[in-house]
Amino acid sequence: MKLEEYRGVWTLGEQRDGRIHTVSYELLAWGRSLADKLGVELATVILGHNLADQVQELIYRGADKVYVVDHPALAHFSVDPYARVLTALVREYRPEIFIASATTTGRTIMPVLAAKLRTGLTADCTGLDVDVESRQLLQTRPAIGGNVMATIITPNHRPAMATVRPKSRRPLPRDASRKGEIIFKRFDEKMFESRTRRLGFIRDETAESPVQDADVVVAGGKGLKDGRNFDMLFELAELLGGAVGASRMAVDMGWIPYSHQIGLSGKTVTPRLYLAIGISGAVQHLAGMSSSEVIVAINKDPDANIFKVSDFGIIGDLFEIVPLLIKRLREIKGKEGEGK
Amino acid sequence: MEGAFGPPPDRRDVGRMMRLAVLVKQVPATDKVKIDPETGTMLRTEMEAVINPLDLYAVEEAVRLKERLSGEAEITVISMGPAMAIEAVKDAISMGCDRGYLLSDRRLAGSDTLATAYALSQAIRKLGPFDLIFAGERTTDGETGQVGPAVATLLDIPVLTYVSKIEEIGDGRIVVHRAIEGGHEVVESPLPALLCVVKEINEPRLPTLSGKIKARETEVPVLTADDIEADESMIGLKGSPTRVVKIFYPKITREGEIIRGDDPEGAVDRLIEFLRERGII
Numbered sequence: 329m330k331l332e333e334y335r336g337v338w339t340l341g342e343q344r345d346g347r348i349h350t351v352s353y354e355l356l357a358w359g360r361s362l363a364d365k366l367g368v369e370l371a372t373v374i375l376g377h378n379l380a381d382q383v384q385e386l387i388y389r390g391a392d393k394v395y396v397v398d399h400p401a402l403a404h405f406s407v408d409p410y411a412r413v414l415t416a417l418v419r420e421y422r423p424e425i426f427i428a429s430a431t432t433t434g435r436t437i438m439p440v441l442a443a444k445l446r447t448g449l450t451a452d453c454t455g456l457d458v459d460v461e462s463r464q465l466l467q468t469r470p471a472i473g474g475n476v477m478a479t480i481i482t483p484n485h486r487p488a489m490a491t492v493r494p495k496s497r498r499p500l501p502r503d504a505s506r507k508g509e510i511i512f513k514r515f516d517e518k519m520f521e522s523r524t525r526r527l528g529f530i531r532d533e534t535a536e537s538p539v540q541d542a543d544v545v546v547a548g549g550k551g552l553k554d555g556r557n558f559d560m561l562f563e564l565a566e567l568l569g570g571a572v573g574a575s576r577m578a579v580d581m582g583w584i585p586y587s588h589q590i591g592l593s594g595k596t597v598t599p600r601l602y603l604a605i606g607i608s609g610a611v612q613h614l615a616g617m618s619s620s621e622v623i624v625a626i627n628k629d630p631d632a633n634i635f636k637v638s639d640f641g642i643i644g645d646l647f648e649i650v651p652l653l654i655k656r657l658r659e660i661k662g663k664e665g666e667g668k
Numbered sequence: 669m670e671g672a673f674g675p676p677p678d679r680r681d682v683g684r685m686m687r688l689a690v691l692v693k694q695v696p697a698t699d700k701v702k703i704d705p706e707t708g709t710m711l712r713t714e715m716e717a718v719i720n721p722l723d724l725y726a727v728e729e730a731v732r733l734k735e736r737l738s739g740e741a742e743i744t745v746i747s748m749g750p751a752m753a754i755e756a757v758k759d760a761i762s763m764g765c766d767r768g769y770l771l772s773d774r775r776l777a778g779s780d781t782l783a784t785a786y787a788l789s790q791a792i793r794k795l796g797p798f799d800l801i802f803a804g805e806r807t808t809d810g811e812t813g814q815v816g817p818a819v820a821t822l823l824d825i826p827v828l829t830y831v832s833k834i835e836e837i838g839d840g841r842i843v844v845h846r847a848i849e850g851g852h853e854v855v856e857s858p859l860p861a862l863l864c865v866v867k868e869i870n871e872p873r874l875p876t877l878s879g880k881i882k883a884r885e886t887e888v889p890v891l892t893a894d895d896i897e898a899d900e901s902m903i904g905l906k907g908s909p910t911r912v913v914k915i916f917y918p919k920i921t922r923e924g925e926i927i928r929g930d931d932p933e934g935a936v937d938r939l940i941e942f943l944r945e946r947g948i949i
């Protein structure tokens with residue numbers, strides 16, 4: 329394999345039910361930094377059906393090129409046609425780096441693709457960088473229950489492939505003045521055949537929680553002592569225009585559903601404000617929130633690990649502090665209401 | 669347990685032995701793991717080890733399927749690892765699997781997910797054919813979840829990931845539910861196929877005493893790289909495109925303003941001020 333024949337950074341765009349999903353824009357934020365550092369183009373490849381009127385958005389969000397493959401068989405993720413089309417595209421254009429989001433789709437298609445291309449794949453990265461001299465992709469990921477971080481490279485195979493934790497980075501702001509090229513790729517019908525068949529989809533509202541899209545996350549842990557005390561957090565979250573998250577302890581106690589769990593075995597979030605209440609700050613919890621813009625902690629233990637990652641902290645009893653905070657925020661809201 | 673096995677099998681299911689395989693990995697029992705700083709691979713000596721907890725769901729589902737098929741199935745457990753990983757194979761046998769093999773060879777050491785998947789696919793070719801192969805969602809050590817899809821790809825059979833339920837099986841086909849973002853997808857696939865199952869699929873049983881005795885008495889043959897006719901350039905460190913170059917402990921610190929809440933009113937006022945400074949309220 330001649331490594332120098334491979335140039336450029338690719339991201340795998342993702343669509344759900346025909347709408348481009350925000351993970352596609354997060355990947356472009358990662359891809360943009362890598363491509364700029366290497367001085368190469370950033371391209372996104374997106375597979376789906378009837379996407380034409382949306383793909384320009386990928387340019388506004390950082391792509392230089394967008395490869396679109398539009399076909400009814402690609403409307404929903406399906407391993408066979410996705411793998412065939414992506415293999416063909418990689419063989420034709422030879423990107424040096426190819427990243428996807430660590431969603432159920434990304435985690436399924438990338439190992440299939442890597443096995444077909446006989447190249448390396450690093451799972452669930454939380455950090456990506458390049459060594460400009462060697463052009464190696466430095467892929468950093470938590471492993472062994474979040475107890476260690478490993479940096480992994482793919483020295484002699486291309487593309488270097490990785491999946492990236494959703495929400496581990498914010499999308500770039502939309503820039504409607506950005507210019508780029510959109511290329512519609514066509515393939516032989518045979519490429520779209522599949523051994524498997526989607527028979528249906530059973531929607532489950534509880535499977536999605538708004539916590540990943542919220543600007544403010546108010547999270548509670550074991551310190552709350554009882555499920556009923558989460559009512560306080562919901563009230564606080566509403567006042568701050570946010571959603572409620574939780575530590576695994578709180579979820580394990582049955583105080584709040586799993587869909588609210590933040591951390592290594594739960595959701596990753598990057599809100600503008602993360603408010604950790606009665607949470608000790610175990611590494612596995614930090615793995616899901618440490619990239620938040622501002623972190624505030626309320627904990628009665630001055631040595632709690634959470635304070636080490638906080639921008640602001642109050643050492644105190646949450647049962648005293650939280651009600652006061654709610655009261656003050658209500659007052660402020662009331663005043664704002666009067667002012668209008 | 670009522671109804672956990674689904675509807676009784678229809679006539680088509682019986683009459684032919686189904687051949688099932690389960691892939692299990694042995695993992696460190698604790699979070700305290702030593703890593704070789706030179707190669708970045710795990711040092712497995714002097715460590716307590718267990719069967720990967722998520723693989724118990726794969727074993728259980730295979731055993732349930734056998735029960736659903738009125739016993740008309742044979743379950744083969746396959747594991748790759750050091751000699752001590754024989755215990756993981758025996759654990760699976762104690763839960764109801766029929767036989768097991770351990771793939772163990774110094775030349776396999778240091779395999780990444782691609783090299784691991786290649787070795788496992790060679791073992792499957794050797795021991796098969798199988799109608800259905802079960803894998804766990806991911807392990808608790810490497811935690812990539814990449815081995816299952818890669819094995820299926822190298823065997824050129826369909827892979828169904830995040831399987832939370834087997835809805836139907838028979839007539840050379842299977843219908844499963846996949847737990848994905850926002851709900852469950854119902855997918856049909858021809859057999860043979862490989863399933864990566866999630867926790868939601870069942871509640872693994874504890875081994876019975878007779879199961880344990882059977883496991884103790886069952887001989888688990890050890891296969892070498894030669895036995896599976898592995899291409900040496902595709903296994904171990906040589907066959908691994910990825911390299912761990914650095915291992916470190918997560919250190920994330922911010923130099924924040926931490927105040928005492930002895931005066932709760934004052935502390936909350938300062939917090940409000942802080943949130944205003946940062947433009948959050």
Ligand SMILES: Cc1cc2nc3c(=O)[nH]c(=O)nc-3n(C[C@H](O)[C@H](O)[C@H](O)COP(=O)(O)OP(=O)(O)OC[C@H]3O[C@@H](n4cnc5c(N)ncnc54)[C@H](O)[C@@H]3O)c2cc1C
Nearest residue numbers: 473549550551575576577591592593594606608612628646
């Ligand atoms: C493989 C693995 C995966 C994991 N995944 C996750 C994950 O995804 N998410 C996760 O959160 N954890 C995860 N964990 C668990 C993690 O290690 C911790 O056990 C967990 O995060 C602790 O939750 P906690 O902070 O709520 O509880 P604790 O650690 O018990 O902390 C409670 C805190 O509340 C404080 N407190 C108590 N009373 C008050 C009060 N009145 N006022 C103020 N403060 C008070 C205490 O000082 C303490 O700091 C995982 C563990 C493993 C091994």
Ligand SMILES: Cc1cc2nc3c(=O)[nH]c(=O)nc-3n(C[C@H](O)[C@H](O)[C@H](O)COP(=O)(O)OP(=O)(O)OC[C@H]3O[C@@H](n4cnc5c(N)ncnc54)[C@H](O)[C@@H]3O)c2cc1C
Nearest residue numbers: 450451471748780781803804806807810811812813814815
């Ligand atoms: C810190 C660290 C990080 C790593 N990161 C990567 C990485 O990003 N990319 C990479 O390619 N390699 C990586 N590796 C190497 C990887 O752990 C090994 O390749 C390992 O053999 C298999 O990967 P896994 O544990 O992630 O298995 P997973 O892919 O998580 O396992 C999924 C399922 O496959 C089956 N399975 C997996 N291994 C075996 C086995 N040995 N025998 C039988 N069945 C098995 C089981 O059913 C299991 O539930 C890493 C290793 C370490 C120590």
